[in-house]
Amino acid sequence: MVRILGNIVGAVFAGVLLLAFGGTVKDYFSEPPLPSVSEEFHLEPEHLALSSDGPFGKYDKAQLQRGLQIYHEVCSGCHSLNRVAFRDLKDLGYNEAQVKNFAAQFEVPDVNPDTGEPALRKALPSDYFPSPYANETAARAANNNAVPPDLSLITKSREGGASYVHALLTGYRDPKTYKNEKGEPLPKEGMPASATLHFNPYFANLNLAMPAPLNSDGQVTYAPGNPKPTVNQMASDISAFLVWTAEPKLENRHRAGIAVLIFLIIATALGYLSYQNVWAEAKRKVAPVGPLDPENKAKRTRATAKARD
Amino acid sequence: MSFAWAKPYEPTTALGRWIDDRMPLPRLVYGAIGGGYPVPRNLNYLWNFGVLSGLMLVVQIVTGIVMAMHYHADAGGAFNSVEHIMRDVNAGWMLRYAHANGASFFFVAVYIHIFRGLFYGSYKAPRELVWMLGLVIYLLMMATAFMGYVLPWGQMSYWGAQVITGFFSAFPVVGEPIRVWLLGGFAPDQAALTRFFALHYLLPFVIAGVVILHIWSLHIPGSNNPTGVDVKDEKDTLPFHPFYTAKDGWFMGLFVTLYCLFIFFLPNSLGHPDNYIPANPLATPAHIVPEWYFWPFYAILRSFTVDLILPAKLWGVLAMFGSILLLFFLPWLDNSPVRSGNYRPLFKRFFWLLLIDVAILGYVGGAHISPFNVALGQIAAAYYFAHFLIILPWVSRNEKTLPLPTSITASVLHGEKAESAPLGAKTVA
Numbered sequence: 001m002v003r004i005l006g007n008i009v010g011a012v013f014a015g016v017l018l019l020a021f022g023g024t025v026k027d028y029f030s031e032p033p034l035p036s037v038s039e040e041f042h043l044e045p046e047h048l049a050l051s052s053d054g055p056f057g058k059y060d061k062a063q064l065q066r067g068l069q070i071y072h073e074v075c076s077g078c079h080s081l082n083r084v085a086f087r088d089l090k091d092l093g094y095n096e097a098q099v100k101n102f103a104a105q106f107e108v109p110d111v112n113p114d115t116g117e118p119a120l121r122k123a124l125p126s127d128y129f130p131s132p133y134a135n136e137t138a139a140r141a142a143n144n145n146a147v148p149p150d151l152s153l154i155t156k157s158r159e160g161g162a163s164y165v166h167a168l169l170t171g172y173r174d175p176k177t178y179k180n181e182k183g184e185p186l187p188k189e190g191m192p193a194s195a196t197l198h199f200n201p202y203f204a205n206l207n208l209a210m211p212a213p214l215n216s217d218g219q220v221t222y223a224p225g226n227p228k229p230t231v232n233q234m235a236s237d238i239s240a241f242l243v244w245t246a247e248p249k250l251e252n253r254h255r256a257g258i259a260v261l262i263f264l265i266i267a268t269a270l271g272y273l274s275y276q277n278v279w280a281e282a283k284r285k286v287a288p289v290g291p292l293d294p295e296n297k298a299k300r301t302r303a304t305a306k307a308r309d
Numbered sequence: 310m311s312f313a314w315a316k317p318y319e320p321t322t323a324l325g326r327w328i329d330d331r332m333p334l335p336r337l338v339y340g341a342i343g344g345g346y347p348v349p350r351n352l353n354y355l356w357n358f359g360v361l362s363g364l365m366l367v368v369q370i371v372t373g374i375v376m377a378m379h380y381h382a383d384a385g386g387a388f389n390s391v392e393h394i395m396r397d398v399n400a401g402w403m404l405r406y407a408h409a410n411g412a413s414f415f416f417v418a419v420y421i422h423i424f425r426g427l428f429y430g431s432y433k434a435p436r437e438l439v440w441m442l443g444l445v446i447y448l449l450m451m452a453t454a455f456m457g458y459v460l461p462w463g464q465m466s467y468w469g470a471q472v473i474t475g476f477f478s479a480f481p482v483v484g485e486p487i488r489v490w491l492l493g494g495f496a497p498d499q500a501a502l503t504r505f506f507a508l509h510y511l512l513p514f515v516i517a518g519v520v521i522l523h524i525w526s527l528h529i530p531g532s533n534n535p536t537g538v539d540v541k542d543e544k545d546t547l548p549f550h551p552f553y554t555a556k557d558g559w560f561m562g563l564f565v566t567l568y569c570l571f572i573f574f575l576p577n578s579l580g581h582p583d584n585y586i587p588a589n590p591l592a593t594p595a596h597i598v599p600e601w602y603f604w605p606f607y608a609i610l611r612s613f614t615v616d617l618i619l620p621a622k623l624w625g626v627l628a629m630f631g632s633i634l635l636l637f638f639l640p641w642l643d644n645s646p647v648r649s650g651n652y653r654p655l656f657k658r659f660f661w662l663l664l665i666d667v668a669i670l671g672y673v674g675g676a677h678i679s680p681f682n683v684a685l686g687q688i689a690a691a692y693y694f695a696h697f698l699i700i701l702p703w704v705s706r707n708e709k710t711l712p713l714p715t716s717i718t719a720s721v722l723h724g725e726k727a728e729s730a731p732l733g734a735k736t737v738a
Contacts, residue, residue, distance in 0.1 A: 002638050002641040002642060003641070003642060003644075003702040006635070006638060006642050006697075006698040006699075006702060007698060007699055007702065009631070009635070009694075009698055010694045010695055010697070010698025010699045011698075011699065013628050013631065013690075013691070013694040013698075014691040014692075014694045014695045014699070016613065016615065016617055016624055017612055017613070017628075017687050017688075017690050017691035017694070018687070018691055019615055019617060020612060020613055020614045020615045020621075020687050021684055021687035021688055021691070023614060023615050024614065024680055024683050024684045024687060025684060027680070028680040028684075033679075033680060055573075055574050083392055083396070088396075149586075152392075153392075153585045153586075156577060156582060156585040157582050157583065157584075157585035157586045158582055159582050161582075204595070246585075248396055249395070249396070249402045252402070253402060253403070253406075253573055253576070254573065254574075256403065256573060257569065257570075257572070257573025257574055258573075260569050260573060261566065261569060261570070261573070264562060264565060264566040264569060265566060267562050268559055268562030268563050268566055271555075271558045271559030271561075271562045272559040272562075274555055274558075274559070275555040275556050275558065275559045277555075278551045278552060278555040279552060279555065279556070282350065282547055282552060294314075294543055
């Protein structure tokens with residue numbers, strides 16, 4: 001009975017699926033799907049090598065400091081970084097006093113302790129980076145209805161991570177002269193629809209609201225001893241910084257991981273040897289012989305009992 | 310408690326006897342996982358994955374309870390509390406990555422465990438209840454994993470909850486009221502998040518309870534084995550301890566090493582980047598996908614694209630639930646008396662085809678929708694139902710099986726003189 005019912009149910013499901021398959025094939029040939037403009041012109045980001053890559057990766061603190069400078073001087077005009085506290089900047093190699101001074105450049109909302117009125121005060125190391133806009137509505141109003149995303153988790157929340165951020169920042173092209181890998185010019189549908197949109201082949205739908213934020217070498221002045229602030233260098237530095245803001249515990253994770261793996265490999269090897277030891281006899285002698293043979297066991301029990309008497 | 314010769318617990322110390330007289334807990338442990346539980350001597354490494362699944366359940370409960378001490382089930386604060394765990398809680402990043410990847414490794418262990426059971430006929434008499442209780446565990450795991458994925462309240466959490474609870478609205482008349490009742494609102498929000506958290510905390514303990522029943526029902530007939538032949542006498546078995554504790558022990562080390570590689574070096578490789586964006590009911594992600602362990606079922610759901618009598622969505626939902634429910638009938642759909650696929654040449658071929666089929670469904674479920682992928686998914690889904698409901702019953706009736714070994718011991722001996730020679734005897738090559 002189960003089998004007859006099963007046959008019927010199976011035939012129904014499989015039949016409907018084959019019908020659906022037929023429909024899919026028919027649609028494919030009657031209306032062949034055309035590749036969309038974004039499929040033809042979208043580019044995958046090139047890999048950006050960072051010192052935090054790989055199982056032994058560590059942050060390059062000088063690079064993170066440069067990245068912080070770029071965030072502070074360029075990105076923070078529009079983008080918040082509200083999961084990072086000023087105290088976290090100690091991870092970048094700054095001391096207590098430097099963190100305090102850095103925080104003091106920012107103002108955060110508070111309450112006037114005398115009157116209870118809303119007020120602003122200088123930020124403390126325990127405060128988080130303040131947002132450039134009071135709220136989402138203000139952000140939309142200032143940016144043609146586009147909200148600049150918070151950057152704290154940006155390298156973890158985008159496919160491609162730091163490589164994507166780097167590619168996007170360096171990937172702005174002139175849509176009028178741009179040609180894809182096949183040498184085709186950008187059709188009209190791919191062009192920015194208005195002056196507030198900007199063409200970038202690394203962005204999923206090719207046009208984004210953010211204008212190129214890093215557009216000239218030397219836009220930011222690095223402290224002496226740092227590499228030259230080319231657009232590529234600045235884009236790499238801010239990408240590295242944003243890897244840190246998204247994953248501040250990466251170095252702890254790598255260190256702990258190496259220790260855990262060494263422990264586990266030794267423990268597993270010892271476990272394997274003890275397994276070999278325990279099974280040595282059972283494996284070699286398939287029929288239980290020697291001490292494992294039930295007859296011998298019984299003899300042993302009898303002998304022990306006798307000796308006890 | 311399983312075989313006639315299984316040794317009862319004999320306390321060796323006065324304290325042991327004292328406890329055993331008052332509460333026979335040591336007796337229970339000895340009989341369940343000690344020297345008092347005889348296990349077929351020829352188990353291969355595929356038999357390690359039951360214990361590994363149990364290990365992962367424990368890992369998930371321990372890491373989960375500690376995280377619950379820091380998590381806020383609040384639509385406005387859940388995402389922030391997860392980031393608080395990642396940034397400010399001592400070793401919080403380790404707990405969260407262990408828990409998130411732990412779910413994946415739990416499913417890896419369970420899927421290998423299930424396919425092992427499928428190949429060696431572990432669902433057949435007298436182990437039908439073991440199989441069915443295992444399926445109950447699997448269903449509970451799916452519910453738990455889904456609700457757990459909602460808790461970080463990221464974009465995929467939110468839209469995943471939206472899509473999965475949307476399944477219920479496919480049913481006519483009662484569907485939409487059921488969906489609203491389950492969510493506690495018209496869309497996922499505070500009410501849904503709080504109840505998902507409560508249930509996500511509860512269900513693992515329900516799973517632990519069903520695991521006890523699963524093991525209890527297993528220990529009556531004892532474990533199946535690669536030959537599928539019943540245990541005939543004591544020579545066919547070895548005591549669980551020390552033999553299988555040693556084997557499970559080292560293999561556990563290997564599995565945990567692999568798991569730790571993911572926790573420490575590839576922690577986000579099995580997740581989706583969109584879930585690091587806070588939930589936003591106004592912005593739908595371009596590509597909503599569940600976690601990888603649901604991909605085959607998601608592919609089955611999406612394969613139904615025609616409205617034939619019923620709407621396509623209802624077909625998809627019925628088929629998706631049906632694809633798991635049909636497994637409850639497997640012991641009766643496949644009633645070949647031979648258990649192990651090793652002695653069933655035709656069954657074996659179809660088994661490998663099924664494995665490839667499920668892998669294809671998994672690929673299609675996670676991939677972007679394109680005519681090729683949809684067509685591939687439709688063929689694969691059709692084979693899935695045909696395999697269990699049409700092919701297996703036919704195979705079990707018409708297949709000519711290979712001769713079975715007379716006993717487990719005989720199968721291990723291969724009739725080779727060298728292996729069966731008495732202890733210490735010199736054998737001539």
